[in-house]
Amino acid sequence: MARIQNNKNETRKEFITSAAARLFREKGFSATGMRDLAGEVGVEAASLYNHIRSKAELLQEICFRTANQFSAQLNELELDNSQTSLQKVEAILRHHIQWWVAKPDDMLVTNNESKYLQEPYLSTFMNERRLYVRRIEAIMEDGIRKGQLSGIQPYSAVLTLLSMVRGIEFWHRTKKNISAEALEENMVKHFIDGLRQR
Amino acid sequence: MARIQNNKNETRKEFITSAAARLFREKGFSATGMRDLAGEVGVEAASLYNHIRSKAELLQEICFRTANQFSAQLNELELDNSQTSLQKVEAILRHHIQWWVAKPDDMLVTNNESKYLQEPYLSTFMNERRLYVRRIEAIMEDGIRKGQLSGIQPYSAVLTLLSMVRGIEFWHRTKKNISAEALEENMVKHFIDGLRQR
DNA sequence: AAAATGCACTAACGGTTGTTAGTAAAATTC
């Protein structure tokens, strides 16, 4: 009857949520059983419910924690007058790349498994995502007005930005091809060069 | 006891496979039940087994049909001496975009649900995918030798090519922003401009 | 018309799902 061995200063709930992110990423939300998760944590399935309310709650925690993190960056960028629009777009792209490199579990679950959120969380999540796209579009439109960006439509550029970084998932499985730093510089150069006015 | 109403000249198995692709895309492979699929087809679950061997077989059919289609294009391109490497890369990108626009169900299932393939199909699929990446890399390396492509590493560029088009999934849900043709031209311009030697 | 095949049905199987109830031991608070 040993307790969950949670390291340092994280709560047991956080420990479980991390394990859940790992499993949801590997096996998918639906194919991950509470008995799988319990095994990963080192406990019986029923014991998990002393710390969490439901399987659904775990998914909510992962998706919204991750999404809020990206909204927070936009909050700061929108108030920053010291950067050009192009610099802001580059900052957003780098932020996405770095999170895909550092937290692939969270990013994959947020991207691929968020559809299993139940209402009203699902609607909230999708609305937030739409808003996030529009806010980046607005930054790009500002750059077009100031002549810094090329004639590519902002909507298309945002879709590309948010999607191209998903290739990092594939990179994670075969790391030896290229370092994380080189990958970031390549992707940033490629995206920004294609976007810049010439 | 009405039969499955399959249109024109497709077999009943193809009719079922199409419905499966639609459901696997919407709900995911694991969360899609045979009773869901049966309802979509207009029949009882057990009746499906007069036409298919198993749920797993449906996934195999979708994933390999789609993957082979892309390999076939590369087979032709590799033998084509009338195009520059840059033109070949553009052709590959356009091919991906057009398939994401026309067959989003197949593309999404092949990308997101292929992990549920069972052995030995899973290993075969992943090896084919690795080989596909290397073949595109080889085309890009050729372009670098001939001075047509910029200093971006081929591996990074391939990851970007294969991933950026996944944004089309999001576009499908909110079509009014931009037409399919404009989206294609924007993405191609963005990707190729970023890749071209200047 | 007879025989053979195709196809959808009902019923059921063994296994798995997320979750709850009840209990006891361990850790914490008093």
Next chain:
DNA sequence: GAATTTTACTAACAACCGTTAGTGCATTTT
């Protein structure tokens, strides 16, 4: 040290899973 809270356990639940067996009607082939 006693009282209280936290936490892990076993057992069990109703629902659902993919799939098989067996039956009989409908269609096609002979």
